Amino acid sequence: MKEFDAIIIGAGQAGPPMAARMVEAGMRVALVERDVLGGTCVNRGCMPTKALVASARAAHVTRHAAQWGVLASGPVGVDMKRVRARAAKVTTDARGRLESWLGGMQGLTLLHGHARFQDARTIRIGMEALTAPRIILNVGARTLVPAIAGIDRVDHLTSSSIIELDTLPEHLLVVGGSYIGLEFAQMYRRFGAEVTVVERGERLLPREDGDISEAIRDALEAEGIVIHTGAACIGLAPHPDGIALQLDGGSGEPAAIGSHVLVATGRRPNTDGLGLDAAGVAMDARGYITVNDELATNVPGIWALGDCNGRGAFTHTAYNDFEILAANMLDGDSRRVSQRIPAYALYIDPPLGRVGMTDAQARATGRKLLFSKRPMTRVGRAIEKGETQGFMKVVADAETQQILGAAILGVEGDEAIHGLLDAMHAGTPFPVLRWAVPIHPTVSELIPTLLGGLKAAEEG
The missing domain is CATH 3.50.50.60 (FAD/NAD(P)-binding domain)
Structure with a gap:
């Protein structure tokens, strides 16, 4: 011993x-x-x-x-x-x-x-x-591989094994429309593969607010990624041309025929x-x-x-x-x-930086809330870089003036979100931040304007 x-x-x-x-x-x-x-x-x-x-x-x-x-x-x-x-x-x-x-x-x-x-x-x-x-x-x-119909009949990849690939899939099927699945979907589309994403939920990234899910779907579809949501009966089957993706329990024509399938449904x-x-x-x-x-x-x-x-x-x-x-x-x-204040990022393009509560979570608290939202087309840095997709938004407590949550979906959003994260950690009321003088041209320079727009409305 x-x-x-x-x-x-x-x-x-x-x-x-x-x-x-x-x-x-x-x-x-x-x-x-x-x-x-x-x-x-x-x-x-x-x-x-x-x-x-x-x-x-x-x-x-x-x-x-x-x-x-x-x-x-x-x-x-x-x-x-x-x-x-x-x-x-x-x-x-x-x-x-x-x-x-x-x-x-x-x-x-x-x-x-x-x-x-x-x-x-x-x-x-x-x-x-x-x-x-x-x-x-x-x-x-x-990685967790759930009981998908036909999964035992086809070769499949996980987020651990797909990084070992040194060849390009002709058509990558991605089962799971959340954080890991979407990063690989956009990545392989940009490498040159055809990509189809299928998600059981009614929208991508079900833990995010609906406006974020919708904007991310628009960005991915604009790059040629095919997305199926609300797919309650996902099935996989061998096919002469690869792997058949079924969305209707195995009947009818396949939704897509892929060369590879990535299962990205959790851990x-x-x-x-x-x-x-x-x-x-x-x-x-x-x-x-x-x-x-x-x-x-x-x-x-x-x-x-x-x-x-x-x-x-x-x-x-x-x-x-x-x-x-x-x-x-x-x-x-x-x-x-x-x-600990929850914070994370989704590393697609444009990236998503998230901190604190979503709008839906904040509403569930029953507090009096203030909302503000601004498009990335208002950000000089985004305009100069030619990357104006997305928006930034914030929700705050109307009585305590504390920031409850924020999201930046846009160029450098994963970095700019830290200004709000640090303020939340320090307990700084949002009116104090409105008088900050951020550097121009940066993504963060719109944050005082964003906070200045906080009001009791659905979403600023």
């Missing part, structure tokens, strides 16, 4: 920095990883996919260079092997830096293997047993196989580890960070989980998950 002060299972976004803080505090720490270091973000998520998005955008801009007065001779070609190699290098370089950092960390024991609870203080990796008074779970999540936590029952750790019905506002499980001395706790599904929320636990455990602080 090897004894440690702490055992961390999983080397994703929260595990390594937590290990570093504990080692700095003089603890002996074991970090266990059964796969590659870096977790989803580095290996199968943000880093490789955003590298692919960048390549796709380069192809798209080159094809349309004439609108900026730039003449590109000949058709634009995409070398998918080089595109894939570039994305892979982004991943391997990041993983290599992480491996070097962890490998040189005094007081850290890095172990590779499948960790499983023997009891609430003991972890077994094969024949080896480890014990510690503190155990931190950072095991992440993986599930990597909690099966951990032996959580042996430790008495509680989970919810979907397999997420139940944690309190300070990320502690129901078993004293065991915490869960990142995607596996169901309190966030992003790299930045996983890292913030580390920050919360480190502050509370090592710095005598009292930080909580409920203090």
